[in-house]
Amino acid sequence: MTNISLESHVNNATKTIKVATISSSIIAVKPWLYGQIQTNLSKASKSSENKYDLVWSILKELGRMLNIKYEIVNHTEKQLGNFENGTWTGLLKLLKNEEVDILGIPTEVTFDHLDIADYTKPLFQSDYAILIRSPNTFTDNTFFILTAAFNMTAWTMVAALVLFSGCIFYVICHTLKRNNEQQYTFLDACWVFCSIFLQQGLWKTPNSFTGRMFVSLWWLWSITLLAIYSGGMLMTLSSGRERFPFYTLDELAYLVQHSGYKIVTESSSSSHLYIKDSLKDNLKKIWHEMSINKKWINVSSFQDGKDLIINQPRTVLIAPREPLLVLAASDCRVTLAKQSLSSFWCSICTRKNFPFLKEFSEQIELLLQSGFIQKIQREFHVFLESSKKDMMCRQNLHGDGLTETPLNLDEAQGVFWLWLLGTTFSCFVFLLEMITQWKKFIRRSRSTVTRL
Template sequence: MLFTPEFENTTADPNSIRTLNNILESINEKVAVPPQISFESDYGDAYTQSNQKHFFLEKMRDKTLKMVVPAVEPPYVNYVNFTDAAVTEKGYGPGVVIEILKEIGKRLNLTFEIVPASGSTWGEYLNGSWTGAFGQLVRGEVDLLAGGAIMEYDRSVISDLTYPFQFEPTGIMIRSPEKYEDDTLLIVTEPFSWEVWVITAAVILISGVIFLGMTNILRKVYKEMSVTPFESIWVFFSIFVQQGLPEQPRSWSCRVLVALWWLASITLSATFTGSLVALFAVDKTNLPFQNIEQLVKLVKQGRFEIVMDENSFTRTEMIARSKLPVYRDLWHEMNVNHKVKYVNGISRGVAFVRANPGYALLGPMATLNFYAYSDCKVILLNDGILPVYLSIPLAKHSLYSSYFSTKIREMVERGFTQKWIADYRSYVAMQKINECNSTTVGPKSYLDLKRAQGAFWVFLGGVSIGVTLFVGEFIFKFFREKMTKHDDVGKPFEEVTTVSPNSIQNIPNTGNLDSIQPSEPPLNENNIADNWSLRRRNVLNLSLDLSRIAN
């Protein structure tokens, strides 16, 4: 059966969401009092004595092992069938765990008998006993659990956990938000964040100040170009917008500064152009949060709630036991304010999140990745939380523990586990089971006015500023001339003394200009009166000959 999200009749099922009373009560009891299990354990390594090389192969061959499949969770358990005909029929493998069991079964000629699961899928330790699949393993009803079990201390005490075949973080899945289309009037500012714009403006100002100081100092030595503070800043703004300079600097220091600025501006221009093209051509999705810290903040605000699988409380216990502040706050919201819902299985959790915004599903990253890959109405965050190791549990002190661990380690080191996961991912991609193929309209092949209006608004803004400055220059010139005339009228008349050529007499032919002295007629009462009259007339007509005025 092809792996597809099971959405039918899941969100409407009243049994798909359990009440929190028993769940939270059992988890609080388990976290508050560490379990006292009466089993002897040599727990020390992450897996049980997998370094032993002496296997009792003859005792292990030709046996029948009973196993239980706790849950079908791709890509670890896609379906339960050990025949090669099933792979040919379905077109994809049974999953990583089943592939491992098939390979070991071929080497030892083993037969696997599937036992139906009882109770919850994986089970937990409650009131001194284990429930679910681990309960069957403890009671000796089965020899192994066919699934990817999270490695933890409680489980290692009552079972032999093999060498881990996968390192997996916990994924966060939410409903896909609405697509983002930028209709802002200043779309040209979108390619860069506001931090980049602020830093660019600051660098232009700082470079202008440095350039101004360098030109003022070097002008005395290299006859460097002379610039005002405004012109100095405008030089680097012109470089930033890919404009030429009216005058090139003459000194090498200023030339190097300008040349490196040209190189930086080319890089910024290419980045700006590429980001702007991507902004027009690619739809952008605005996520309500980017990490667990932001999610916890939204949970506190009542805008989000947590959804988890009720069949395994391991991740819930990890949150409850964590000492990190972010997980302590999350556990407080889950335990005290009951901002958590438990669903019966990952598929039901995906269906619930898909149908209801404002919920975040926490589950195995690889499994959620396939759901997100096959349905565009859910999205998986890139960063995971609460990383864990996955292994295959066997009965305590099983004869097969060391052999299983050794062979699993060899498969992991040779890349078989990752290959099986990649093969299944390729198969899902080829099936094109994304339902958005029939509902999503492809990107437009042209740039419409709705998305390009920002550029025209910038153009109109530039024209408006240019016209305003044009009018302002004439107004400034008018008031400046008016103020200049006002200053000239307010000044008192000054006496102007001119020397006529006729007043120069008896110039000796020595070439010494200092010896040239104007002739001074003797002063008398008539001369004084004439001098006063000429001075008053010269105020109105400076072309009069004042050679007769005595000093």
């Protein structure tokens, strides 16, 4: 065992507390939660690998405040442990046997551990999240990409507004016929607003103030709508849409029941107990499939869970959010689902009758009030958001990096499809007009011959 003094001794006699942490195999997955213990903690705290180690940052402050020396206990346990076959396993076994005083990791506050352990003042609130394999990015470069800026409801409203405005304009023009107002057929009246929407000029403009005001407001509305359409089209062309396998817990329950999906949990977390004890119908269905139909895989580490999800797409990992955030930021092949589950509190776990439990909780309360813990949490999230690995992942996986690349023919084909459709429709209308003119010409010729 190695003695580690967090700060120089002060007035009272130095108190020694035995601490157990997780072995280094988990450190790479959860640097913020566990960190790497070195023989000189003052140097370790400056290491970038331990910059966001919340628990050991708090222990360092507590050591300074309470004049405490920590004794790191060497052990072979790699998980928190639980109650199995009448005995406790993992780090909880060390607590029960009083081989250690506290655990140097944040622990989920659960009633199942109160028989052998106590908790300090809660450090932060977290929740259970779902890690899935990164979904494929969907892009549609055909003609329909030109309509993707608005949904079908918006396009229907635009078409209905054109017809409705055409009716109003037709009534206005015929009502003001005696005031020398321009006259339009119903089709021409509707075409006026269709031309405005397409930013075309009018072949004849109304003479009355009412008609001009009505048309002017439509011009203003169409310009605003065009700006919104341009922004939506730019976003559609520059990025694809991710299709997640599920968006709600009901959809996840259906996939587990009927599509062969399996739930993955990590042995040191209590996520499976949360699912088991939940009163929600969808989670009850999921637990039934997990326990009865054997659609449950329990892994020994979060790294193993991530590898399993990558290799088996029909699996999802349910665990506390923080380690999953680290996994998603370090590997672009996995990401967090949109759905979040129930929240819980994380705390420092101590053995029963720990003599400094009250002092620890009081000092943690001071650290919470001073914003010390919140500051470390913010730094952790900023670190994840600015992760270079994450930026490289997005660029390599989805092709939407920071470098600008010109559109290729496949990405720009929607414009050519629009031109082809417009040309085809124009030719069709041209043929109709020619047929109409030819019929009129035949009718006039016959009437002329009849008069002669």
